[in-house]
Amino acid sequence: MKKHLYIKTYGCQMNVYDSGRMADVLAPIGYAPAQAPDGADMVILNTCHIREKASEKVFSELGRLRLLREERKAEGKGDLLIAVAGCVAQAEGEEILARAPYVDIVLGPQAYHKLPEMVAQAERAAAARANGDDKAAGPGRGVLNTDFPEEAKFDFLPAPRAEGPSAFLSIQEGCDKFCTFCVVPYTRGAEYSRPVEAVVAEARGLVEAGVREITLLGQNVNAYHGVGADGAEAGLGHLCRALAKIPGLERIRYTTSHPRDVDDALIAAHRDLPQMMPFIHLPVQSGSDRILRAMNRGHTRDRYREIVAGLKGSRDDLALSSDFIVGFPGETDKDFRDTMALVDEIGFIQAYSFKYSPRPGTPASAMPNQVPEDEKDARLAELQALLQRQQIAFNQDCVGREMDVLLDRVGKLPGQLLGRSPYMQPVHVTAPADLRNTIARLRIVSAGPNSLGGELVAAADPPHSSERACA
Ligand code: 5AD
Ligand code: SF4
Numbered sequence: 001m002k003k004h005l006y007i008k009t010y011g012c013q014m015n016v017y018d019s020g021r022m023a024d025v026l027a028p029i030g031y032a033p034a035q036a037p038d039g040a041d042m043v044i045l046n047t048c049h050i051r052e053k054a055s056e057k058v059f060s061e062l063g064r065l066r067l068l069r070e071e072r073k074a075e076g077k078g079d080l081l082i083a084v085a086g087c088v089a090q091a092e093g094e095e096i097l098a099r100a101p102y103v104d105i106v107l108g109p110q111a112y113h114k115l116p117e118m119v120a121q122a123e124r125a126a127a128a129r130a131n132g133d134d135k136a137a138g139p140g141r142g143v144l145n146t147d148f149p150e151e152a153k154f155d156f157l158p159a160p161r162a163e164g165p166s167a168f169l170s171i172q173e174g175c176d177k178f179c180t181f182c183v184v185p186y187t188r189g190a191e192y193s194r195p196v197e198a199v200v201a202e203a204r205g206l207v208e209a210g211v212r213e214i215t216l217l218g219q220n221v222n223a224y225h226g227v228g229a230d231g232a233e234a235g236l237g238h239l240c241r242a243l244a245k246i247p248g249l250e251r252i253r254y255t256t257s258h259p260r261d262v263d264d265a266l267i268a269a270h271r272d273l274p275q276m277m278p279f280i281h282l283p284v285q286s287g288s289d290r291i292l293r294a295m296n297r298g299h300t301r302d303r304y305r306e307i308v309a310g311l312k313g314s315r316d317d318l319a320l321s322s323d324f325i326v327g328f329p330g331e332t333d334k335d336f337r338d339t340m341a342l343v344d345e346i347g348f349i350q351a352y353s354f355k356y357s358p359r360p361g362t363p364a365s366a367m368p369n370q371v372p373e374d375e376k377d378a379r380l381a382e383l384q385a386l387l388q389r390q391q392i393a394f395n396q397d398c399v400g401r402e403m404d405v406l407l408d409r410v411g412k413l414p415g416q417l418l419g420r421s422p423y424m425q426p427v428h429v430t431a432p433a434d435l436r437n438t439i440a441r442l443r444i445v446s447a448g449p450n451s452l453g454g455e456l457v458a459a460a461d462p463p464h465s466s467e468r469a470c471a
Helices: 013-029 054-074 086-099 109-130 196-208 236-244 264-272 289-294 301-314 333-346 373-397
Strands: 003-009 031-033 042-047 081-085 105-107 143-145 166-170 213-217 251-255 279-281 319-326 350-355 402-410 416-420 426-430 438-447 452-459
Touching: 003 013, 013 031, 013 042, 013 109, 013 166, 013 213, 042 054, 042 086, 054 081, 054 086, 081 086, 081 109, 086 105, 086 109, 086 143, 105 109, 109 143, 166 196, 196 213, 196 236, 213 236, 236 251, 236 264, 264 301, 289 333, 301 333, 319 333, 319 373, 333 373, 350 373, 373 438, 402 426, 402 452, 426 438
Parallel strands: 003 031, 003 042, 042 081, 081 105, 105 143, 166 213, 213 251, 279 319, 319 350, 426 452
Antiparallel strands: 402 416, 402 438, 416 426, 438 452
16 A cells, blocks of 8 residues: 655755655655645654754654644554654754654664665554554664764665756765854764766756756765766866766756865866856855854955955856854954955845854853843844845846746746746746746846846747656
8 A cells, every 4th residue: 555755854955855865765665755744654854953942843843743643543544653854863863762752763864775674664563563562563662773874875875856957966965164053063974975976877867857957965065075987086166067068957056165165176167167057155154253263164254255256256247145143152243243344345145144053062052152142133133134135236236137047837927937047036937838947038127135027038948848847
């Protein structure tokens, strides 16, 4: 009998990618996607640990799933397997099983290829319990795997399926940078890069299935150092060159980059390859050298400026987004002014900004001079107002320009398609339905704070044949 799987994904794009891979790895053992936890035979919470109260949210979600399981049983619909994956699972695996012993599976991000085995084990235990055989079911429900195994999970996972003209491709995982505020080095482990050929093969498969745009993913994507065909290590610039040779792959993006790992080869790739999108997410976190040092970022504000100048030198239409943290321990008003000044000077077309929140186990959480909450609130509001002004100014500046837009969805209004500009701005346009999943040339005619409106100039390429059309 077909079983149904629902995955709830929190956090970053790496988790979105991982959720897809977990679904892929469970399809051969009979799990088809469910649209909601109701009606699912298994629910996986793919968790994120980067911000505050992450684990509390997971525990309250688990409580709801436990009730759902009881209801299912009362209705005679059978058991519901509950799994916790992702970074909260990695960081708090034992505690999850202690506090929520009704959870069946806890697995860290490096163990996804072990999921079928773990599910089979949990299914056997559930069946034994249903037959009243508590001995065969074992003492509790939970199976735990939070190892950082020697073998790379990617070698054991099936190739992903394409679901539309844009796809994520994970090329690198983990981080050795140990910024003092961040949990990632603890939850995702040391840096690991997939070999160039494995990445190119996955990209080819995606393009053959209709993908036109690939976003390369990694916690530190430009620290990529995969083994090339010649046995030597290759950086991200080299990898992008190899990918740009795939016919039909029209857009290459990558995220998230670290300023320290921007090298000449990556800058040259932006200069030489038309497939490289002119939009880079390059978190700076703060504009104060004192705070950057306390954060262990490994760059100063001047170095950041130089890196930005190098990237902008590769093509004049290049634009940046960034991440910021306000209220890092010890941040004074002067430090915050330095951040505001850097934002003013560089200009970001989009950004994410956060109040510092102490993550247990990270060095910054034990630092003195934690900034009061109301101070953090005031700084965040001021910074976000500036970033918002910059975003709106950029959107308005786009009016009158022509842009290639990847039309990947139908819009809300009849006859409308929605897509993404090279800068990831959502763009809506009235256009024939067969232009969906193609890149069309649009003239931008209107701008809002978060999206643009366009008019069709010309289709940049012929529409896909129907068998290549994506969902
Ligand atoms: N507090 C606030 N923001 C954080 N980030 C990471 N850790 C913390 C923390 N402890 C932010 C950083 C990072 C983004 C993904 O999340 O800006 O770049
Ligand atoms: Fe976290 Fe810093 Fe590594 Fe980014 S570079 S994942 S912020 S430790």
